[in-house]
Amino acid sequence: MKTTSLRWGFFGAGKCTHDFVSALKLLPLDHHKVVGIASRDSNKAEDFAEKLGIEQAFGNYSELAESDNVDIIYIGTVNSEHFHQAKLALLHGKHVLCEKPVCINRAQVEELVAIAKDKDLFFMEGFWTFFFPATRKLLEEIKQGSIGKVVQMTVEIGNKFYHLDRFSRKDIGGGTLLNHGVYGLMFAHQIFGQPSSISASGIISASGTDESVAITLTYRDTAQIASIICSSKVNMPGELRVIGTQGMLKLKFPFWAPTILETPTETLQFDLPLNLEAIKFNNLNSSGFTYEAETVRQCILNGWRECPIVGWNASRAVMGVADEVRRQLGIVFPHDNNTLHASEICADKGQRA
Amino acid sequence: MKTTSLRWGFFGAGKCTHDFVSALKLLPLDHHKVVGIASRDSNKAEDFAEKLGIEQAFGNYSELAESDNVDIIYIGTVNSEHFHQAKLALLHGKHVLCEKPVCINRAQVEELVAIAKDKDLFFMEGFWTFFFPATRKLLEEIKQGSIGKVVQMTVEIGNKFYHLDRFSRKDIGGGTLLNHGVYGLMFAHQIFGQPSSISASGIISASGTDESVAITLTYRDTAQIASIICSSKVNMPGELRVIGTQGMLKLKFPFWAPTILETPTETLQFDLPLNLEAIKFNNLNSSGFTYEAETVRQCILNGWRECPIVGWNASRAVMGVADEVRRQLGIVFPHDNNTLHASEICADKGQRA
Numbered sequence: 001m002k003t004t005s006l007r008w009g010f011f012g013a014g015k016c017t018h019d020f021v022s023a024l025k026l027l028p029l030d031h032h033k034v035v036g037i038a039s040r041d042s043n044k045a046e047d048f049a050e051k052l053g054i055e056q057a058f059g060n061y062s063e064l065a066e067s068d069n070v071d072i073i074y075i076g077t078v079n080s081e082h083f084h085q086a087k088l089a090l091l092h093g094k095h096v097l098c099e100k101p102v103c104i105n106r107a108q109v110e111e112l113v114a115i116a117k118d119k120d121l122f123f124m125e126g127f128w129t130f131f132f133p134a135t136r137k138l139l140e141e142i143k144q145g146s147i148g149k150v151v152q153m154t155v156e157i158g159n160k161f162y163h164l165d166r167f168s169r170k171d172i173g174g175g176t177l178l179n180h181g182v183y184g185l186m187f188a189h190q191i192f193g194q195p196s197s198i199s200a201s202g203i204i205s206a207s208g209t210d211e212s213v214a215i216t217l218t219y220r221d222t223a224q225i226a227s228i229i230c231s232s233k234v235n236m237p238g239e240l241r242v243i244g245t246q247g248m249l250k251l252k253f254p255f256w257a258p259t260i261l262e263t264p265t266e267t268l269q270f271d272l273p274l275n276l277e278a279i280k281f282n283n284l285n286s287s288g289f290t291y292e293a294e295t296v297r298q299c300i301l302n303g304w305r306e307c308p309i310v311g312w313n314a315s316r317a318v319m320g321v322a323d324e325v326r327r328q329l330g331i332v333f334p335h336d337n338n339t340l341h342a343s344e345i346c347a348d349k350g351q352r353a
Numbered sequence: 354m355k356t357t358s359l360r361w362g363f364f365g366a367g368k369c370t371h372d373f374v375s376a377l378k379l380l381p382l383d384h385h386k387v388v389g390i391a392s393r394d395s396n397k398a399e400d401f402a403e404k405l406g407i408e409q410a411f412g413n414y415s416e417l418a419e420s421d422n423v424d425i426i427y428i429g430t431v432n433s434e435h436f437h438q439a440k441l442a443l444l445h446g447k448h449v450l451c452e453k454p455v456c457i458n459r460a461q462v463e464e465l466v467a468i469a470k471d472k473d474l475f476f477m478e479g480f481w482t483f484f485f486p487a488t489r490k491l492l493e494e495i496k497q498g499s500i501g502k503v504v505q506m507t508v509e510i511g512n513k514f515y516h517l518d519r520f521s522r523k524d525i526g527g528g529t530l531l532n533h534g535v536y537g538l539m540f541a542h543q544i545f546g547q548p549s550s551i552s553a554s555g556i557i558s559a560s561g562t563d564e565s566v567a568i569t570l571t572y573r574d575t576a577q578i579a580s581i582i583c584s585s586k587v588n589m590p591g592e593l594r595v596i597g598t599q600g601m602l603k604l605k606f607p608f609w610a611p612t613i614l615e616t617p618t619e620t621l622q623f624d625l626p627l628n629l630e631a632i633k634f635n636n637l638n639s640s641g642f643t644y645e646a647e648t649v650r651q652c653i654l655n656g657w658r659e660c661p662i663v664g665w666n667a668s669r670a671v672m673g674v675a676d677e678v679r680r681q682l683g684i685v686f687p688h689d690n691n692t693l694h695a696s697e698i699c700a701d702k703g704q705r706a
Contacts, residue, residue, distance in 0.1 A: 151587045152565060156507060160598065201552040201569045203576045212505060212578045214569040216554045223556045225565045227582050234504045234596045243587045245513065 006032055006297045009070035009094070011061055011085050012077035013039040013048035015282040016099055020074055021052050022279045023289035031297060038064035061085055065092040072122070072300065075099060078166060079173030080335055083108040086123070090115045095122035097296055100186075101178045102126075104335050106319040113312045122300050124307045125315040127186050131291035133270040134258040138242070138249055141263060142191060148246030153191055153226040155184040155255065158212075158236030167232040168207050171334055175209035176202075176232040177325055183256045184228030185318045186310075187240060188217050194317060196220040200325040210329055217321070257285035358383050359650045362423035362447070364414055364438050365430035366392040366401035368635040369452055373427055374405050375632045376642035384650060391417035414438055418445040425475065425653065428452060431519060432526030433688055436461040439476070443468045448475035450649055453539075454531045455479075457688050459672040466665045475653050477660045478668040480539050484644035486623040487611040491595065491602055494616060495544060501599030506544055506579040508537040508608065511565075511589030520585040521560050524687055528562035529585040530555075530678055536609045537581030538671045539663075540593060541570050547670060549573040553678040563682055570674070610638035 008024065010017050017037070024032045034054050039045035042059025049057035058064045065073065065088050072095035075085050083103045089096045090112065102125035103109045116123035129135055142150055157180040161167050166174050188195070195217035202213035215228040229236070238253035247264030261268045273290045281287060299307050306312050326332070361377065363370050370390070377385045387407050392398035395412025402410035411417045418426065418441050425448035428438050436456045442449045443465065455478035456462045469476035482488055495503055510533040514520050519527050541548070548570035555566035568581040582589070591606035600617030614621045626643045634640060652660050659665050679685070 152511075152582070152584055152589070154509060154582060156594075158505075158596075197554055199552055199554040199567075199569075201550055201571050201578075203571060203573065203578055205576075211576065214552075214567075214578060214580045216552075216567040216569070218554050218556060220556070223558075223564065223586070225554075225556055225567060225584075227567045227580065229505070229507060229580050231505055231578075231596075233576070234598060235601075236505070236596060237594065237601075241509075241590065243511075243584075243589060245587060248588075248590075 004301060005030055006300060007035045007069060007071045008032060009035055009064045009067065009073045010037045011064070011073055011075045011089070013037055013041075013044045014076055017074065017076035018048070018052065019281045019283055019286035020076060020289045020293070021054070022281055023273075023287050024293055025279060026273050026275065026287060026290050027294060032293060035069050036064050036067060061088055065089050065094060071095060072097060072296070074126070079178055080104055080171065080333070083112065083335075086112050087115060090119055090121055090123065093119065093121065095300060097124050097126050099126045101173075101182050101319065101322065102315050103319055104173045104178075104333050105323050106316060107337075109312075109316050109319045113316070116305060120305065122296070122305050123312070124296065124299075125310055126292065127310045128289055128292040129183060129256045129258070130186070130190065130309050131295050132258050132288050133291070134251060134261045134268070137261050137268060137270070138251055139190060141249055142242060146246070147242065147244030147249055147264060150191065150242055150244045151224055152243040153188060153241070154229075154243075155187060155227070155240040156229045156236040157181070157183055157238055157256065158231030158234055160233065160235055162205065162211055162232040167211070168205060168209055170208045170331075173333055173335070175211070175331065176230045177210050177213050177322060180230035180232070181213055181215065181228055181325070182318055182322060184215070184226075184230065184240075185321050186314065188226040188228065189314055189317045191242065192217070192219045192222070192224050192226060195226075195321065198321055198324045198328070200328045202329055204329065204331065208331070210326075210331055213325065213329065215325055254284045257283075257288050259285065357654060358386055359653060360386045360388045360422060360424045362388055362417045362420065362426045363390045364417070364426055364428045364442070366390055366397045367429055370427065370429035371401070371405065372634045372636055372639035373429060373642045373646070374407070375634055376626075376640050377646055378632060379626050379628065379640060379643050380647060385646060388422050389417050389420060414441055418442050418447060424448060425450060425649070427479070432531055433457055433524065433686070436465065436688075439465050440468060443472055443474055443476065446472065446474065448653060450477050450479050452479045454526075454535050454672065454675065455668050456672055457526045457531075457686050458676050459669060460690075462665075462669050462672045466669070469658060473658065475649070475658050476665070477649065477652075478663055479645065480663045481642055481645040482536060482609045482611070483539070483543065483662050484648050485611050485641050486644070487604060487614045487621070490614050490621060490623070491604055492543060494602055495595060499599070500595065500597030500602055500617060503544065503595055503597045504577055505596040506541060506594070507582075507596075508540060508580070508593040509582045509589040510534070510536055510591055510609065511582075511584030511587055513586065513588055515558065515564055515585040520564070521558060521562055523561045523684075526686055526688070528564070528684065529583045530563050530566050530675060533583035533585070534566055534568065534581055534678070535671055535675060537568070537579075537583065537593075538674050539667065541579040541581065542667055542670045544595065545570070545572045545575070545577050545579060548579075548674065551674055551677045551681070553681045555682055557682065557684065561684070563679075563684055566678065566682065568678055607637050610636075610641050612638065
């Protein structure tokens, strides 16, 4: 009998990994097994393993990557580590689910995709948002034309998080664009596709990261426009609005892990997966990681290497737009090299207005 | 005894003028007198005069401008006429209240300001929004620091109005920027002052007007940012949000004629001026024109030539930003000449990101 279980290993013992592991506990034990955790700091890995009831803890990533006990590795470390760690896991024959942003720039995504293809492995960026039923319903409503022709998308996302390393430290790929903005960029990609123009401006912090950014994407052939506004300095409304000629669809706060969709005629409430009293999550609605995890299992059982919901081209497209946004803002990461030019990203060769 | 009444004449027999005249009827008769109406079309002027109980109707603007019976002329015609008509009125010694946008470009504003100064006359752009109690309270709350340091302003304004001439016709100064966007630009000016950078992109209609526009203004010295999103294709939320380190202030729909202000601690409702059963307005909350009209009367009684709430520099600043937005969008009106260069508008000499 073919096994239907997926054996998970984890890179990084931070809050995201904590929530992902916790969510897996809400799914059938014979479907998802939590096998091992690796952190640069072995004490941290052991503490984490003990707290979350994980059998094996590793003080380095290679050992876990080499383990025969593991099918897939979830990467929940800081942005700048994603590329090397995903590469390490793939080169050791492991499937990979890597938190967003999957990389620091598009060139890195291209390299990982090439490796995943070559090694015949599943590889996906962990855009959990797109597996929530509220998001699926939003995209379905758009497709069915329930708001007529879509003309505009606006999203605001921000938290007073500048004090955190992942917002203030450039050496780890910090900033509001890669931590907040990418949610909006991925929605824009899913709704509109490839932009004709990318226009961005913002405020750069003293440490050189982007602290406030506003991005406009236009789609000339279809006369559509998307606005993405993000901030690490203030709490923003956290709502996504898609406006068409016949009305508006709203994913209410927190739109990145949504449970409420407003349509022109009704307010739809999608309950989160049943949580257990004993499980506490760090982040809002994190039990919703189950939607993503279960889809990943189904993809792998089906022998798919790419997820039809968040595919390689989606990750490529989003990182390409992010590269151009950073170019316009003047933000270069220490890890940047060999990034693609704007003219390769925009349909209209980098025109902006 | 010094007279305290203001005798009004009107250029243009359209919906805005209708609402302004109607609002004046809610104020004491010995404070505001409606004297005459002029339209290019004498039948239209006569119909309008009859319907609204105005004594004199004129089939051309000069005759009304020459009338000794009139203190101030309200201009409610199409955008492209504002400049010439305001000039005509000022040169005939009349005070002027001109609907927004006061002109098509900043060079025109400069010329009108110079004439108003030279002739020692009151001249103001009709940004009625800024006379509503809800707006006054918003600006007061910001000043008092009730949301901490202001970091972000976002405004969305749009109506499915593209079929109207003032949105689709370039020859009359049409487009969403000058009809919708200027509200956001004026809020940004009142809250933040002069931007460091202006970044705009949008969708240009088949007729060459801007149908969807998103503008980002940054203020580098203070690390602030403003986003203004407008559309003539879809109905947008019509809400203004100002976000600070300690919370958010919201002017609820319709923010351009607001009655509801949400603060971090309460929702404040400001009742509109008492309306009479018999008076029907075309536009939302148009009885609120009384706030503006009464302030104009007070300014003129005080001998002021400029209104302290919407002054000449405010109009200059907004038209200057609008000029730069149009330059980035590639929109040139037939009436444009002698417009100022971006480097004269931005503190940072036209830098964008």
